[in-house]
Amino acid sequence: MKLTLIVAADKNFGIGINGDMLFYISDDLNRFKELTTNNIIIMGRGTFEALPNSKELPERINIILSSKNIETSTGIVVDSIGNLQRKLQEINPKNEKEEFLIGGGNLIKNLWSSIDRALITIVDKAYTNVDTYIPNIFEDKDFEIVKISKERYDEKNRFYYKYYEFKRIKDVSL
Ligand SMILES: NC(=O)c1ccc[n+]([C@@H]2O[C@H](COP(=O)([O-])OP(=O)(O)OC[C@H]3O[C@@H](n4cnc5c(N)ncnc54)[C@H](OP(=O)(O)O)[C@@H]3O)[C@@H](O)[C@H]2O)c1
Secondary structure, eight states: OOEEEEEEEOTTOEEEETTEESOOOHHHHHHHHHHHTTSEEEEEHHHHHHSGGGOOOTTSEEEEEOSSOOOOSSOEEESSHHHHHHHHHHHOTTOOSOEEEEEOHHHHHHTGGGEEEEEEEEESOOOSSOOEEOOOGGGOTTEEEEEEOOOEEETTTTEEEEEEEEEESSOOOO
């Protein structure tokens, strides 16, 4: 399993509060849509429930990790990382689709060792009201930065942000 993490974080790697995102950057959302469309997105139940109307995102294969019997029309529910791995092998045997891990904090921590590439939008702001974090990837020596965008300014949120791309140096363990 070689997953691509895609998330947006504040400067302390905070990603959520009370089941919601900390901020929405319209450019970033468009980029997320472009990158993930026609591919596979993998999410925890918390993130699935935070999607508009708890509905799968269209034009993508949605896989939800949960031990519960959750309602989904087109999504695929798996109850363990082992079953996620089996499902991905079954539906994407030749790795023609990119397998994106889209959140949230809990699932990202559980799948950290399977992340091969990470696309993280980092905003130049520290939020004080945060309850969900991801690990600080700058402190993880197994990853290197392969690309950083120029600094961008978001008018609506009034902050600067950059798109970072990281790659795992050693092979993923799963
Ligand atoms: N900024 C961003 O880019 C971004 C992206 C996504 C989400 N978020 C934010 O992150 C927050 C949600 O994150 P979260 O940590 O609360 O929840 P989460 O990671 O989305 O979901 C956690 C749930 O996933 C299931 N799960 C996790 N690991 C599992 C495993 N190994 N096997 C089976 N099931 C597993 C469990 O569901 P069950 O309890 O049903 O078993 C667990 O309770 C929200 O605030 C959301 O807005 C932010």
